[in-house]
Amino acid sequence: MSATTMPRAARPAAGERSGGPTFGRVVAAEWTKLTSLRSPWWTALVTVVVAGAISYMSATASSVDPGFEPTHDLSTGLMLAQLGPLVLGVLYGAGEFRTGAFRTTFTLVPRRWPVLAAQAVVLTAFTLVLGVVTVAVCVAGVVPAAASRDMPLRLTEGETPGVMLGMVVLLLGMALLGLAFGALLRRTVPALVTALVVLVFLPVTLMMMSDPGTDANGMALPHSVTPAGAISVFTPGTGITLLTTSASSEGMPGTPDVGPVGGGLVVGAWVVLLLVVAGVRLRARDAR
Amino acid sequence: MIEVEALTKRYGSTTAVDGLTFTARPGTVTGFLGPNGAGKSTTMRVVVGLERPTSGSTRVDGRRYADLPAPLHAVGVMLDARSVHPGRTAYKHLLAMAQTHGIGKARVNEVIAQTGLEPAARRRAGTFSLGMGQRLGIAGALLGDPQTLILDEPVNGLDPDGVLWVRRLVRELAAEGRTVLLSSHLMHELALCADRVVIIGRGRLLADATVQDIVERTERAGAVRVRTTEPEALARELLATGAQVTPAEGGALQVRGASVDEVGTAARRCGATVLELATESGTLEEAYLQLTGDAVEYRTADTRGGAR
Numbered sequence: 001m002s003a004t005t006m007p008r009a010a011r012p013a014a015g016e017r018s019g020g021p022t023f024g025r026v027v028a029a030e031w032t033k034l035t036s037l038r039s040p041w042w043t044a045l046v047t048v049v050v051a052g053a054i055s056y057m058s059a060t061a062s063s064v065d066p067g068f069e070p071t072h073d074l075s076t077g078l079m080l081a082q083l084g085p086l087v088l089g090v091l092y093g094a095g096e097f098r099t100g101a102f103r104t105t106f107t108l109v110p111r112r113w114p115v116l117a118a119q120a121v122v123l124t125a126f127t128l129v130l131g132v133v134t135v136a137v138c139v140a141g142v143v144p145a146a147a148s149r150d151m152p153l154r155l156t157e158g159e160t161p162g163v164m165l166g167m168v169v170l171l172l173g174m175a176l177l178g179l180a181f182g183a184l185l186r187r188t189v190p191a192l193v194t195a196l197v198v199l200v201f202l203p204v205t206l207m208m209m210s211d212p213g214t215d216a217n218g219m220a221l222p223h224s225v226t227p228a229g230a231i232s233v234f235t236p237g238t239g240i241t242l243l244t245t246s247a248s249s250e251g252m253p254g255t256p257d258v259g260p261v262g263g264g265l266v267v268g269a270w271v272v273l274l275l276v277v278a279g280v281r282l283r284a285r286d287a288r
Numbered sequence: 289m290i291e292v293e294a295l296t297k298r299y300g301s302t303t304a305v306d307g308l309t310f311t312a313r314p315g316t317v318t319g320f321l322g323p324n325g326a327g328k329s330t331t332m333r334v335v336v337g338l339e340r341p342t343s344g345s346t347r348v349d350g351r352r353y354a355d356l357p358a359p360l361h362a363v364g365v366m367l368d369a370r371s372v373h374p375g376r377t378a379y380k381h382l383l384a385m386a387q388t389h390g391i392g393k394a395r396v397n398e399v400i401a402q403t404g405l406e407p408a409a410r411r412r413a414g415t416f417s418l419g420m421g422q423r424l425g426i427a428g429a430l431l432g433d434p435q436t437l438i439l440d441e442p443v444n445g446l447d448p449d450g451v452l453w454v455r456r457l458v459r460e461l462a463a464e465g466r467t468v469l470l471s472s473h474l475m476h477e478l479a480l481c482a483d484r485v486v487i488i489g490r491g492r493l494l495a496d497a498t499v500q501d502i503v504e505r506t507e508r509a510g511a512v513r514v515r516t517t518e519p520e521a522l523a524r525e526l527l528a529t530g531a532q533v534t535p536a537e538g539g540a541l542q543v544r545g546a547s548v549d550e551v552g553t554a555a556r557r558c559g560a561t562v563l564e565l566a567t568e569s570g571t572l573e574e575a576y577l578q579l580t581g582d583a584v585e586y587r588t589a590d591t592r593g594g595a596r
Binding site for chain 2 (some may be wrong): 018019020021022025026028029030032033036037038039095096099100101103104106107108109110111286
């Protein structure tokens with residue numbers, strides 16, 4: 001038996017050959033892991049198709065209005081399509097725990113948090129590409145409606161570039177919030193339900209609660225901030241909603257007008273906070 | 289080298305591992321034996337840093353696992369088959385593992401060939417049989433060419449070819465001077481491939497010795513089995529010489545305190561015709577059953593015959 005094996009001294013010492021898990025290597029490994037599953041590609045495909053189809057239908061429907069402006073229909077598809085990156089993030093964040101693959105991952109990277117950081121980097125790269133493709137498909141979706149009215153599509157004028165940037169950031173925000181919920185709750189369905197409640201149900205509820213309503217004559221009250229509205233701007237769901245509003249709009253009734261940039265900052269802060277909590281828990285808890 | 293020192297792991301009020309101390313040394317296959325729930329897997333998970341000990345410590349090559357600069361090169365780990373994402377192909381799973389340590393694709397293909405995974409390498413791990421899953425786990429453990437291997441139930445679910453292959457592989461790895469810690473509930477399997485055996489029950493150490501030592505400690509070891517036409521006469525004769533005699537299955541007698549020669553001579557003295565006469569040797573399985581304290585339950589004649 002020993003005749004068939006090489007003497008140990010003939011081999012280079014293992015540790016010297018390639019070293020340990022640097023952050024760059026963990027990112028490369030996570031990229032392989034994300035792209036070698038089918039679910040990211042399916043959710044990406046569904047996101048693009050849904051966004052394109054809805055913006056096409058929405059633009060076609062409103063093209064008969066006298067005040068039709070094609071660029072206003074660009075982001076309508078995201079109302080539904082934003083769920084794609086959310087699902088993608090949740091599946092990616094919870095997947096390791098749901099399947100037990102974290103055992104392999106954490107024995108390779110015992111410090112653990114670099115794995116979560118690398119997942120955020122990889123998901124950002126994947127979703128940025130997905131976001132750009134989605135925006136391009138949404139633009140293509142409104143082209144027929146614009147053409148039917150012989151209207152030019154002014155993508156580089158006014159606030160349209162900002163809105164398109166906001167669309168990409170929205171999809172990225174949803175993916176990263178999904179990742180954070182998945183990493184925190186570790187099971188796909190509870191994470192997805194929680195994310196939907198926080199990101200979709202909560203902003204609608206707060207929006208209704210924060211509306212100051214109308215005066216006795218049925219006229220809208222002058223813009224004033226209600227308590228519910230003040231809370232609302234600090235929630236991730238409202239932040240997401242604000243991302244595709246134009247910078248010059250007054251904001252939603254009863255809420256402080258923080259604009260798309262403010263919404264983006266709120267979303268970013270939530271992403272960082274939730275990922276840090278997930279990372280701290282990774283270090284502190286047993287991985288069974 | 290794996291050192292486990294006074295390791296205790298509790299989950300709430302349950303104690304999974306209770307003051308366990310043992311060392312797995314280089315050049316040795318150390319078998320890790322115990323019934324389900326004895327704390328084998330828990331101990332292994334603590335050693336590779338997935339769980340932290342309630343008290344005590346574990347070290348690999350003198351370091352805490354978390355302090356190893358390149359874990360994949362130091363320790364090859366195969367825990368249960370559920371450590372792989374079922375949606376990923378075997379090749380991509382191993383490639384992602386390799387990438388964390390900057391190991392190239394050539395080495396990935398090498399371990400795939402070494403473990404006989406080529407036909408299944410491009411299939412998703414979720415479609416694998418238990419045996420293929422075990423081969424994938426072993427491939428991952430070999431990836432970093434580590435000095436220490438920790439294999440949890442590696443022969444579980446393998447076909448006879450696979451069992452032989454694992455047996456030869458761990459022997460070779462130990463012959464190369466590596467440390468191999470291998471758990472199994474298949475006691476005869478450990479008897480065939482382990483040099484030392486660490487037996488635990490309810491989280492406590494029951495035995496830590498060579499396979500030979502443990503087998504010799506069984507109560508059957510050193511006894512003489514004799515079957516004769518006149519068992520009662522022979523028993524009386526032997527008792528008179530100071531030997532201890534107990535009935536064994538098949539109408540035979542088990543004799544202690546007398547050699548084969550002495551039993552044969554005693555048979556001639558009382559005119560009994562000897563039909564069968566031999567020394568008995570224990571098995572690791574018997575030693576294990578006696579050590580785990582459930583031995584009483586298994587000491588009935590028929591179970592014992594079946595356990596041989």
